[in-house]
Amino acid sequence: MGVLTGKTALVTGASRGIGRGIAERLGRDGARVAVHYGTNEAAAKETVAAIEAAGGEAFAIGQELGAPGDAAALWAAFDARAEGLDILVNNAGIAATRPFGAIGEEEFDRVFAVNTKAPFFLAQLGAERLRDGGRIVNVSTGLSRAALMPDLIAYSMAKAALDVFTRDLSKVLGPRRITVNAVAPGIVDTDINAGWLRGGEEAWAGAAAMSALGGVGTPAEIADVVAFLASDDARWVTGAWIDATGGSLT
Template sequence: MAVGTLEGKVALVTGGSRGIGRAVAQRLARDGAAVAVAYARDEAAAAETVERVSKDGGRAFALRAELGRHGDAARLWAAFDAAAGEHAPGGRLDIIVNNAGIGRSAPLASLSEDGFDEVFAVNVRAPFFIVQQGLSRLRDGGRIVNISSGAARLAMPEIIAYGATKGALDTFTLNLAKELGPRGITVNSVAPGIIDTDVNAGWLRGNPQAEAHAASLAALGRVGRPEDVADVVAFLASDDARWVTGRVVDATGGSGL
């Protein structure tokens, strides 16, 4: 995909301060989009993402919006609207990437009701209402990309609630694609496998055995990188993917084949 394919477009990436979200923000900006980097708490990390985009010649701006509480979508869009005059003229946008999520949950026997509610609030409820309240801002012909997980199709009892949230997100994707098709808006999920991010750093980095095991799960024989996922998102955000909607695109490197 040529650099500049998203020139003049505006994108929102939730959880854009690090990991996959940061890689997505950088890639979309490199392709020409002005990117709103939404983050929950880590202002320094969000500022670093914006700085990296700027050094690459792109445009980005940070929005603080902690997800997982009632009213979170409204607060996010209020922050977006406040920044729109400078960064998104008219308050309109072209791309929503629902990337923010909690990547953990306890097994069935030890999962508390509060833990269950938290992971569903961030991973399912927040994207639902971000889209619901963002549709008046999203242009016809726009793109919605939801970051799912290979855990939605593989049995992983140790993170049962997390996997369930991603299954719900894929169902959301399917129904949104049907709902928004008449407006020319495509909606797709991207499902990563094990990715070398800060979330997995504690057990993966500096542990040759863990890394070797994680790599062995993928048909391509290595651990995924954030850029591997970001490039798939960039395709789905581009005009090249105009005839793809309602799909879950596997980005696990062939895990579980």
């Protein structure tokens, strides 16, 4: 019996990268996992298949975030497959591709819509489905606490707002013994980062040098932190911002 047996989890952006790592870990721990995806249904089904192959239970639900009514539509799809929720992981996010002097209003608004607004309303509407003693974990970034990559200023701002949301929501939901925490990854070896991380030994070495541990993070290493926060072992941890950057901020 896994530590999350009998629990139901929703992980947004779970078709690949960190989200997939989280979904697979929660599935191994016994949770039934709703694997959310924005556009890549095939990748989401691969995540579901991986969870099932490991003896877990999962299902995919699709909904593009950052559009009006996205949270309500996602929860409607969830309700058609599950009854009640124990763990919500707001992982889905996008980064701005242009620096301060070049980013336009449309891209700026979309960065906040996906990284900040969507988690807010997913939690707001999800709270009525979340059972007492449940868990909300927001995936933030080390960039909200340090200007390591100032060209990602809009992304960092959006995640910093998510950090404030995490802190304040912990007080709102605390009376129901629902914990709300943020996990902040550093540079992680995902397909999103593959273009520059695997651009040569120099690129990888430069990324690894940012970490006190001298390496690049993996989705599994971030998922382990999320799994702890989702477990009963973390019942007395709430409103926290967990540095999972491998010491990149030291």
